[in-house]
Amino acid sequence: MTRGTGRRTPIRTLLTIAKADEAVVATGWVKTSRFSKNVSFMHLYDGSTTKTVQVVLTPEQTEALQSRLVVGACVRATGKWVVSPAKGQAFEIAADSIEVLGDVDASAYPIQKKDTSFEYLRTIAHLRTRTNTFQSVFRVRNALSWQIHKFFQERQFLWIHTPIISTNDAEGAGECFGLAHGKPGDPPFFGAPAMLTVSGQLNVECFAEAFTDVYTFGPTFRAENSNTARHAAEFWMIEPEICFADLDDVIALAQDFIQVVGRATIAQCAEDFEFFDARIAQDKEFTNKTLAILDRPFARITYAEAQDILLKSGKKFEFPIGHGTSMQSEHERFLAEEYFKGPVFVTNYPRVQKAFYMRLDDGGETVSATDLLVPRIGEIIGGSQREDRLDVLQEQLRVRNMPEAPYWWYLDLRRYGTVPHGGFGLGFERMLMWMTGMTNIRDVIPFPRTPGHADF
RNA sequence: UCCCGCUUAGCUCAGUUGGUUAGAGCAUCGGACUGUUAAUCCGGGGGUCCUCAGUUCAAAUCUGAGAGCGGGAGCCA
Numbered sequence: 001m002t003r004g005t006g007r008r009t010p011i012r013t014l015l016t017i018a019k020a021d022e023a024v025v026a027t028g029w030v031k032t033s034r035f036s037k038n039v040s041f042m043h044l045y046d047g048s049t050t051k052t053v054q055v056v057l058t059p060e061q062t063e064a065l066q067s068r069l070v071v072g073a074c075v076r077a078t079g080k081w082v083v084s085p086a087k088g089q090a091f092e093i094a095a096d097s098i099e100v101l102g103d104v105d106a107s108a109y110p111i112q113k114k115d116t117s118f119e120y121l122r123t124i125a126h127l128r129t130r131t132n133t134f135q136s137v138f139r140v141r142n143a144l145s146w147q148i149h150k151f152f153q154e155r156q157f158l159w160i161h162t163p164i165i166s167t168n169d170a171e172g173a174g175e176c177f178g179l180a181h182g183k184p185g186d187p188p189f190f191g192a193p194a195m196l197t198v199s200g201q202l203n204v205e206c207f208a209e210a211f212t213d214v215y216t217f218g219p220t221f222r223a224e225n226s227n228t229a230r231h232a233a234e235f236w237m238i239e240p241e242i243c244f245a246d247l248d249d250v251i252a253l254a255q256d257f258i259q260v261v262g263r264a265t266i267a268q269c270a271e272d273f274e275f276f277d278a279r280i281a282q283d284k285e286f287t288n289k290t291l292a293i294l295d296r297p298f299a300r301i302t303y304a305e306a307q308d309i310l311l312k313s314g315k316k317f318e319f320p321i322g323h324g325t326s327m328q329s330e331h332e333r334f335l336a337e338e339y340f341k342g343p344v345f346v347t348n349y350p351r352v353q354k355a356f357y358m359r360l361d362d363g364g365e366t367v368s369a370t371d372l373l374v375p376r377i378g379e380i381i382g383g384s385q386r387e388d389r390l391d392v393l394q395e396q397l398r399v400r401n402m403p404e405a406p407y408w409w410y411l412d413l414r415r416y417g418t419v420p421h422g423g424f425g426l427g428f429e430r431m432l433m434w435m436t437g438m439t440n441i442r443d444v445i446p447f448p449r450t451p452g453h454a455d456f
Numbered sequence: 457u458c459c460c461g462c463u464u465a466g467c468u469c470a471g472u473u474g475g476u477u478a479g480a481g482c483a484u485c486g487g488a489c490u491g492u493u494a495a496u497c498c499g500g501g502g503g504u505c506c507u508c509a510g511u512u513c514a515a516a517u518c519u520g521a522g523a524g525c526g527g528g529a530g531c532c533a
Binding site for chain 2: 031032034035036037038039040041043052054056071084085086087088089106107108109110112113114115116117119120122123175199220222224225226227228229230231232235236237238318319328329330377378379380381382425426427428429430431440
């Protein structure tokens with residue numbers, strides 16, 4: 001654990017390894033302060049932990065600084081690390097000197113030491129980072145990112161930086177954001193209309209067929225007018241691609257990924273998950289239940305079996321069920337939340353419901369695709385074994401009235417040294433929501449972009 | 457894009473059947489007090505009741521339109 005720059009010590013470090021009577025320098029912002037004639041207290045946070053450090057002030061320091069040590073003020077406290085005589089903490093700082101580095105006008109500061117709605121905090125996204133909830137959310141977001149890279153790196157996957165700018169709309173995964181430059185009527189900068197990527201998959205497949213196991217992890221853009229708590233116009237996606245692999249291998253990787261990364265993230269951010277259990281989730285056993293799910297195999301059924309389950313459930317659904325129907329949100333939630341009570345892989349969807357690059361099953365009616373459905377969130381992963389046979393892939397383009405020309409390089413992968421391979425795309429923010437219990441994707445993205453909103 | 461709901465103090469909200477000067481908690485400001493833990497106690501200030509139009513003797517309250525926000529659906533990750 002770092003000792004900081006040498007001129008200060010992170011609060012997390014202070015609380016774990018500082019020794020009694022050691023001279024310390026703590027820096028941070030005031031979380032709360034309490035003043036009285038004989039002795040005063042101030043709590044500082046610096047983002048390194050869910051906890052604060054208590055600084056004890058003398059009457060002279062109180063007199064001089066009371067009006068300035070308000071919530072949000074930036075402070076440097078120098079003093080001695082001493083045993084606390086009170087119950088709330090083992091140690092505290094007996095301050096020798098306190099400097100206010102940044103004042104706050106308390107009558108105007110919008111962050112208060114009280115519950116505040118997430119809706120309101122979204123309107124002050126530049127300041128919401130200072131609240132307990134968002135401190136925990138973004139520490140976990142950082143840890144989850146780190147554990148994702150760790151998982152793949154330890155398994156010899158290469159991280160591929162697939163392009164953000166694209167001139168083909170990949171797989172038709174969704175509506176694209178077009179790129180404009182210069183004056184209207186200028187020739188296209190890239191020689192063809194360009195857009196922000198909707199997926200790195202087709203690009204990363206090129207690397208898979210040279211490095212065997214690869215992944216992308218980066219921002220993705222969808223211009224769909226989606227107004228839900230689970231959709232954003234800019235989000236991060238994890239897309240591994242593995243060779244010499246079929247759908248079973250893809251599913252095994254996906255399950256291993258979620259379980260290993262999930263457990264490691266909870267272990268790395270134990271304090272933050274305690275906070276979510278206490279303050280965000282309705283259920284105090286929320287994280288323990290997540291850990292239990294991460295310890296046992298996920299359910300797996302085919303699309304056809306899923307339809308049989310829905311038909312036999314006797315439940316009234318708003319949308320039609322039965323073979324050939326497309327699975328709606330209510331059906332997915334029934335399967336994950338009520339029937340399996342946990343994550344479930346659904347496989348072998350009808351060909352017509354899925355993308356052109358998914359491998360056609362024997363019989364030609366279904367494809368080797370899978371969605372992973374989880375309680376509360378719905379679809380968190382979409383994956384498939386890819387069509388590795390050139391003639392079948394060409395036929396799949398043809399039946400969808402898609403031109404071959406833009407995909408010449410993608411088809412080359414099947415012309416030269418083709419290989420059974422597959423992969424999946426996992427919505428990073430959806431996994432974060434599933435783990436933390438946060439219910440709105442806007443509250444797990446630093447500065448969320450949704451229809452009508454790209455503020456800050 | 458569709459359906460539903462909400463909008464009252466800095467924040468979170470209450471506001472009866474339309475009726476006189478629109479309330480509470482927290483925050484804030486002033487004071488007191490305490491090894492305090494979102495401290496406690498006393499006092500003060502703070503309002504375009506989202507906007508516009510209408511009904512009415514009278515509108516926070518009823519009607520219409522608009523805006524913003526939220527929930528759900530579709531699309532998907």
